[in-house]
Amino acid sequence: MREMVAEVTSAAQPATIRVVCSRPQGDPTRFKDSGLSAKDVLRRGATQDFAKGIVMSGSSSVLPAADNTELVELIRRILQLSDGPRSVAQIVRDMPKSLRVRPEVAESLLVEEVTAGRLYEYPKVRNKAQFWVRSPLEFARSLILSKLQGAPVTKTDALKVIKGKAFEGLSKQVREKLFDDLLQEGALSQHPPFIGTGRAPKPKFGSRRPAPSDYLRDAIRKVAQVLGLSERDALEAAVLCAHQELRLLEPEVQTDLELQPKLELQQNSQSGLPGAAEPDLSPMLEQLPVSEPSESTTEAATDPQELLMSALRQVNPRVESGDMVDIIALRSSLASALPGAAFDAALLKAASLRTLAVHRYDRPGLLQPAERDQLLQDEQGQFYNTVSLWRN
Amino acid sequence: MSEVSAGHFSGDLQSLGNPFRGSIVGDPWKPGGIDSDVARIHKRVFDTCCAAVDAARSGRGSAGVIINGEPGSGKTHLIARLRKQLTEHLLIPNLEVPRQVFACVRLDSCASSLARHVRRRVVDDLLRRSGGPSQFERLVVARMMEFDNGAGHIALWWEHFREERTDDCLPLLTELCLQDSISPTFVQVLVHLVRQQHRLEVMAWLRGDPLTPAALEKLGVASEDPEEHPEQLAARFLSDLLRLAGGNSPLVLCFDQVEALQQTPDDVQSLFTFGQLISQLHDADNNLAIISCMQSSLYRDVVRSLPAPLLDRISGFATESLNPLDEELAALLLGHRLQVAGIDRFRPAGADSLWPFTHRDVAAMVGSTGISPRRLLEQAARRFDQFAERPVAAARDPLADEWEKRLEQAYRDSSEQETPQILRASIPHLFTITHPDWKVQLDPTQDDLLDVVVTAPQGAARIGIKVCDSSPIRLSAQLRKLCQRFPQTLNVGKLVLLRDERSPISRTAAATQKYLQQLEASEAHYLRVAPEAVAALNALRELLADARSGDLSFAGGHVSADTVIEWLRSVMPPPLAELAEQLTAPATEDRSTEDSVIERLQESLARRRVCAVAEIAAELGCSIPKLMADAAERPDMFGVLEGAQPVIFSVRQRGTMLIEP
Known part of the structure; x- marks a missing residue:
């Protein structure tokens, strides 16, 4: 040699x-x-x-300028794909073997990029420098938003998510300001306490706007407790009440829901509500949320189609680029906003409007009944397990 | 919109073949398989695949794409379209630098022999000739020219090279070997490939088929290390292939029917093994474009069973879904099919391109949630038959017809080289049919010691099954290891060794014979599988793979794997029933001396086909009456011509019956 x-x-x-x-x-x-x-x-x-x-x-750099650019691009791609800051060793490990460089080479490029303001250096973890394409402030912002996609929490709890080493450089004032900015921008919403809550609790925040259904559900539960009813009976009463109110507001709702024939046919209801004999409203419990919400009664944020699109993106951000979303996961994420048949109706409607494509599932017999019930089923009894944006 | 009735023209339409039949694209390489392609359908997904190939070519790293879709959504059709796009240049006999090499692997295999299956299918595709040199030849020549600094046109360079410098093949390829860390043995075989020498042996080596010592000597290479797991050897070959392709010609690997890898619908281990192999290839070089097509019903299992790094390698570039067709695309597809079939001759004046269909028909077929291309074509086919007033064919059992067709095909294609792969992949399916309550484990020891272990309910029986390798050297090593472990530490009550009946163990393989005798003395059962059983197993494997992938449908209805399994249970083809019975029979039965005589007789006749009975009896050391009696018991294998000097002959040649028993 x-x-x-x-x-x-x-x-x-x-x-x-x-x-x-x-x-x-x-x-x-x-x-x-x-x-x-x-x-x-x-x-x-x-x-x-x-x-x-x-x-x-022959050069101060390890590679000629033209190839540095490619290497830097590779490093940037690795960092773009990562979900948080990475150490030099981690970055090198993520490189394809044939393009892998020594850590000191990668580090020198990273430092150059940080100096040029194209990458961000994070506080060291176990004495190892960390780098990422997003600034600590952006990182903190995305973590807070991610945390608040779930159930509403207090401000203190929300800010706990950015207490790690990566955010050492962010003072308490900066963190508080970040939270307040998010609120100002409308990315976060304050959720008033549920009706009937005794002393004023600490306000809670979420990335969703407060959904009336959450408050109604809580109120119905409380009604059930106060009157000593089962939750189902209280729910049935609420549906009946909602139906009557809606009839007063918009008489055509009755026709849409085809409630009247059912009311007439089911006069022998076993409802436990005090007073007059009430019909069995379980079919209506399923049907009521399916009806087209009118502008006067529903806010834009609770439009089922918007809720679906928003949830799709939350469950799988890659849905925009053609990926699918598991219907069971989507249903779970919308459990409170679009429960039961409302979810099915919204999804089938989105398919008929050609905004979402639902994909058939041909092995329902292999699933446990509980899991099968979580899939989408159409009028013909066909099951669907995944959904994607309708683009051909 | 045309509403012209088709009723008056039904007689004419009867003379036109139904343009909507035969909608399933089974083989992406089939010429004319996508003649009726509508480029607008799934264009976005197709463009993503092309972009992934471009990304791999540009040196930005390997790119993985997952394509999801319901059965009949056009996954294989899309691969066929990509195949056409990427390999059209192969039709031109001129030698050109390949922009990429393309291979498609249908995963109708099992996880424990996945790498071997992929190796075989990739090599088959790379060695296909569609007019000019194969992809493999183009690739090697292009790399040689690159290393020779040959400027100008590759065809001229190669012409000059072949005439003047063939001796430089080895030095150039050696340099390739050194620079790209390719195995020297591989390079040695490539020398023969470009010189077009020993083509059969080269093909067998590249595919991973067993080679005789004489064939290895011809190629000038040593046999593979029998101690190394064959899956590792196959994976290493694939890595070498990737490095050979180099940065300018990415390897485009399309995996179809990923779900067919699963032994049972809840088998996630197979998906994990698939992910591992992809990851290994991904790490070998950065010039790989992987396109994996799977049913959307598998989506959840894939996401749940693969760790994020593996999933990223398979789908890092994109995950796409093949959406149902809307009214517009459905009309486009139907119109295109009608046009290709020549409907213009029948169409009345004033009718539009959809005639005899109306837009209302199309809307009804599409429905509210859209429709997959296959379901659309199936519905259209039925409707078209109604328009043409074709008599409905007498109801037959379509599965029985399909089974017969596939069995016949499997028997025709039968080769003992493929038998180990077929046995490994289909024995688990056989137990699903015959013993559904038994537990099946693949390669449980992870060291190539056993291929399958089946366990009866409550552990009443535990049977280890070893598929004997076709390679004599490897087989000897496998049996030696089994001798060391069976019965003491192998943890099975019964050990079954399976080998194709057409590949008898040679008497000259003394060590192998010794180990086999030792194992049989320990009550291992050596079972020679008849070609009929191998063909039935192969048909079973393919039928189930298609059913699992949604590619099996009759008269507009998709046939599920459960239906196929139920049907097979009800009819239970005799070769399968017999094999299952032999596998699960109690372990006490010894290998009969008849078996031994038959095997030796078979081995002897393999060399000369016909022989005097007296001569062969002397050779085998048994009496003439016994030999004739034993032979008479196997009319499917031997024939005897009686007379003053009776002669015995083999009735089979490479699995084909020469004479019906």
């Missing part, structure tokens, strides 16, 4: 580099005037030799 030194001058790229690598034999001049780009030579000779300890000289 002898050492080969090749000077490579690329016609396409005006960079000149010196490559010193171990080769059994070879004519150094064969690279010269070969018409090959510096990248080609690096790929065939030098990249393989990275692992063997290639030494490149």
Whole structure:
């Protein structure tokens, strides 16, 4: 084995580099005037030799400028794909083997990028510098929003999510201001306490706007407790009440829901409500949320189609680029906003409007009944297990 | 919109073949398989696949794409479209630098032999000839030219090279080996490939088929290390192939029917093994474009069973779904099919391109949630038959017809080289049918010692099944390891060794024979599988794979794997029933001396086909009456011509019956 030194001058790229690598034999001049780009030579000779300890000289940087750009792009892509800051070792480990460089090479590039303001350096973890494409403030913002996608929490609880080492540089004032800004922008909403809550509790916040259904559900539960009813009986009463109120507001709702024939047919209801005999309203419990909400009674944020689209993106952010969403996961994320048949109706409607595509599931027999019930089923009894944006 | 009735033209339409039949694209390489392609359907997903190939070519790293879709949504059709796009240049006999190499792997295999299956299918695709040199040849020549600094047109360079410098093949490929860390053995075989020498042996080596010592000597390579797991060897070959492809020609690997890998619907281990193999290939080089097509019903299992890094390698570039067709695309597809079929000759004046259908028909077929292309074509086919007033064919059992067709095909394609792979992949399916309450484990020891272990309910029986390798050297090593472990530490009550009946163990393989005798002395059961059983198992494997992938449908209805399993249980083809019985029979039965004589007789006749009975009896050391009696018991294997000097002959040649028994 002898050492080969090749000077490579690329016609396409005006960079000149010196490559010193171990080769059994070879004519150094064969690279010269070969018409090959510096990248080609690096790929065939030098990249393989990275692992063997290639030494490149003649430049303050390890690679020529043209190839630094590609390496930097690679590092940026790795960091873009990561869900938080990464150490140099982690970044190098994520590189494809054939493009992997020594950690000190990667670190020098990272420092250059940080200096140029294109990457961010985070406080060290276990004495190792951390880097990412997003600033600590952006990171904190996304963590808070992510936390508040679930059940509403207090401000203190929300800010706990940004107490890690990565946020050492953010003072308490900055964190508080970040939260207040989110509130100002409308990215967060304050959720008033449920009706009938005794002393004023600490306000809670969530990324969703307060859903009337959450408050109604809580109120119905309380009514059931006060009157000593089962929750089902209280719910049935609420449906009946809602129906009567809606009839007063918009008489056509009755026709849409086809409630009247059912009321007439089911006069022998076993409802436990005091007073007049009430019909069995369980079909209506399923049907009521299916009806088209009128502008006067429903806020924009609770429009089922909007809720679906928003939940899709939350459950799987890659849905925009063609990925699917598991219907069971989607149903679960909308459990409070679109319960039961309301979810099914909204999803089937989205499919008929060609905004969402639902995908058939041909093995329902393999599922447990509880799991099967979580899938979407259409009028023909066909099951669907995934949904994606309708784009052909 | 045309509402012209088709009723007056039904007689004419009868003379036109139904343009909507035969909608399933089974083989992406089938010429004319996508003649009626409508480019607008799934265009976005197709563009994503092309972008993934471009990304891999541009050196930005390997790209993985998952394509999800319900049965019949056009996954295989999309692969066929991509195949056409990426390999059309192969029709031109001129040698050109390949922009990429393309292979499609249908995963009708099992996880324990996945890498071997992928290796075989990839090599088959790379060696296909569609007019000019194969992809493999183009690739190797292009890399050689690259290393020779050959400027100009590759065809001219190659012409000059072949005429003047064929001796430089080895040095150039050696340099390739050194620079790209490719195995020297692989390079040695490539030398023969580009020189077009020993083509059969080269093909067998590349596919991973067993080679005789003479064939290995021809190629000038050593046999593979029998101690190394064959899956590792296959995975290493694939990594070498990726490095051979280099950065300028990415390897495009399309995996179809990923769900067919699953032994049972809840088998997530197979998906994990698939993810691991992809990850291994992903790490080998950065020039890989992986496109994995799977049913949307598998989506949840894939997301749940694969750790994030593995999932990222499979779907890092994109995850796409094949959406149902809306009215517009459905009309486009129907119109295109009608046009290709020549409906213009029948269409009345004033009718539009959909005739004899109306837009109302299309809307009814599409329904509120859209429709998959296959279901649309099936419905259209039925409707078209109604328009043409075609008599409905007498009801037959479509599964029985399909089974017969596949069995016949499997028997025709039968090769003993494929038998180990078929046995490994289909024995678990066989137990699903014959012993549904038994538990099946694949490669439980993870060291190639056993292929399948089946356990009866409550542990009443535990049977280890080893598929004997076709390679004599590897088989000897496998049996030696089994001798060391069975019965003491193997934790099975019965050990069954399976081998294709057409590949008898040679008498000259002394070590193998010795280990086999030792194992049989320990009550291991050596079972020679008849070609009929191998063919039935292969048909079973393919039928189930298609059913699992939603690619099996009759008269507009998708046939599920459960239906196929139930049907097979009800009819239970005799070769399968017999094999299952032999596998589960109590362990006390010894290998009969008849078996031994038959095997030796078979081995002897493999060399000369016909022989005097007296001569062969002397050779085998048994009496003439016994030999004739034993042979008479197997009319499917031997024939005897009686007379003053009776002769015995083999009735089979490479699995084909020469004479019906």
